[in-house]
Amino acid sequence: MVKKILKFGGTSVGTIERIKHVANIIRKEHVSGNQIIAVVSAMSGKTNELIELSKEISEKFEKRELDVLLSTGEQVTSALLCGALIKLKIKARSWLNWQIPILTEGEHSNSRIVNMNVSKINEFIKDGIAIVPGFQGISKNGDVTTIGRGGSDATAVAIAKLFDADACEIYTDVDGVFSSDPNNVPVAKKIDKISYEEMLELSSLGAKVMQSSAVQTAMIYDIPIEVRSTFTDRKGTRIFDQQNIDYTKSVTGVAYSKDDAKITIIGVEDKPGVAANIFEPLNEAQINVDMVIQNISSDQRTTDITFTVKRNDLSKTTEILKKNKKVKFNKITNNDKVAKVSIVGAGMVSTPGVTFKMFKGLAEEKINILAISTSEIKLSVIIDEPNTLKAVKKLHTIFNLD
């Protein structure tokens, strides 16, 4: 008897026909003897629809009530999927955030799952299917909380951990994790297996298959995950511990994010605490700072700091920087049409020349590099946005990902 957590994303449950199809997937797993807990997202588009309603009332809609509002999306899917299973003569019931309960900590709309009661559901899944709405829980005060966009993945992984599940399968609208976005990069290929670390870099870089915090939790607790398609029977991508992966390739995938803007603060006083003084007010304004690069300046007493933010946040960011009296600098420059392109691979560290090959490839395409940042398993460059796809395709070719 194998205990499986199956998570179905928004497009997988986007219509009634698809919900019926998902019910059939679950039925197959059930009749082959597995114990199933299904975690569901809101039907695709529903969460955005609810957010739009809230924005028509207030751009700063109160967060406690926003969580009450948004949590209805997954509740609807849970009930519908449950009804579809019962229609197939399978014992099933939905378990809402407060019925389990799923306990969370942290602030509204960005909570973390810390515990849940497993006994009742463990009893139920001996002969029935438990359906759990993803993305939500309750606080210790008994308020509804949500765990951030895409949080249904995090729910699935947390359930896999707390229920000591044998497998956690993330059903989505693509065949698995690809070396790059297959919609825009036709040469992108499905990856059969990938380490948590690589997946983490890929997902945080815009490969939208799985939410990063969920991958992180899976990594910490060593929960093997399979990402696979709801709409085909093909094998998906298995995500597991790095040690079990045989690295024949130095680079696993190429990720990119658009809508970025680059800001450089030139001639910042070079003394301890200056970076903290720059980023503290940005953090308070909830501006998400991505890449940060500090260059050594020519005069030794000042330095230049470059970082990227989402394009939407650019004007707010420069405004905050100019008002910031704690930081002295010469001037601020910015470029609002940049993209970040990254190569990711756990094998990079042991393969000499990866960095050089990347830079040479981009040079061959006459793509200018505006900034560079590296980590153990990732190498990111900022380039002008119009060059994005050209760069991604070239990197695919160079690193034999086609």
Next chain:
Amino acid sequence: MVKKILKFGGTSVGTIERIKHVANIIRKEHVSGNQIIAVVSAMSGKTNELIELSKEISEKFEKRELDVLLSTGEQVTSALLCGALIKLKIKARSWLNWQIPILTEGEHSNSRIVNMNVSKINEFIKDGIAIVPGFQGISKNGDVTTIGRGGSDATAVAIAKLFDADACEIYTDVDGVFSSDPNNVPVAKKIDKISYEEMLELSSLGAKVMQSSAVQTAMIYDIPIEVRSTFTDRKGTRIFDQQNIDYTKSVTGVAYSKDDAKITIIGVEDKPGVAANIFEPLNEAQINVDMVIQNISSDQRTTDITFTVKRNDLSKTTEILKKNKKVKFNKITNNDKVAKVSIVGAGMVSTPGVTFKMFKGLAEEKINILAISTSEIKLSVIIDEPNTLKAVKKLHTIFNLD
């Protein structure tokens, strides 16, 4: 300090603009020093939308999960209204069925509210607005339950009772209770005050302003209600105890229901238990039987039984009757295009000639009466459906309701 329950129906909260308008109504009540609990329906159309989704999965969608599904509608409105109040700088929070909790008894989709915890909300409304989703509660097992269509009225009345409120106001899309449906009967007039009993007859007869079981609860616990418009400042209709009403008119209103069908079973064996034998299998099939009339037959050993059902149920009803081996009869006739027209008034019993005046009026319009049924405060006739509006207008004129 006055404690008020304000209930807002589906059209009153049907758009974001209307929700903002409702927030302003509540704000006014709040700043004039009243303690407010607001009960809200789902945005108009939402419940039907969810029911449609469930039907696409199964016409017999499992009821426990249907309640999980439908309860999201009022939850959405609660959060949105709460956000709108907070935007107006008023302290407010939503209280979900399980957070209060609202305890119910009875089967899914048709439960009754039996109790709720009042202490936390009583504390909260000293300086804030409590928003409660109508139409729902939880069972003692901790399942989500709903209390039948239109059940938000019942929630409002139950809250008025359990919180010992001073007033219960039902905000809707009409100015109050009318002597007949003002959309179809232009001469219909708003009623300033009406007794619970009359209201009960009017609401069960298709005057959709307020749900009958809610009126019944209000009557039992003597909770005065005002039905009024969300969209005007005009006074509404006050519903209260009969003893406090001065009857200058014998007839208060004229109600009618279309979509009825009439069935007559001719030559039924006239012995004890025969009516029970006829209606038991109809009840099991959940067919709602409305008017029942038993005529004395000419031969003394048999009788004729006439009753009405909704037109949709006609073929199912005759099928069940024909299969019923416990009941012997000569034949079944039916008429699937009839309507029920009723005059209602607590003053009828003390006013001679009301019955005669009604029959005479209908005769003047050459409207044939197919069946008659009377109670203390109501007189109903079945007529051919095409005559409905002609009959209603005539009765308005006769009883000076114009």
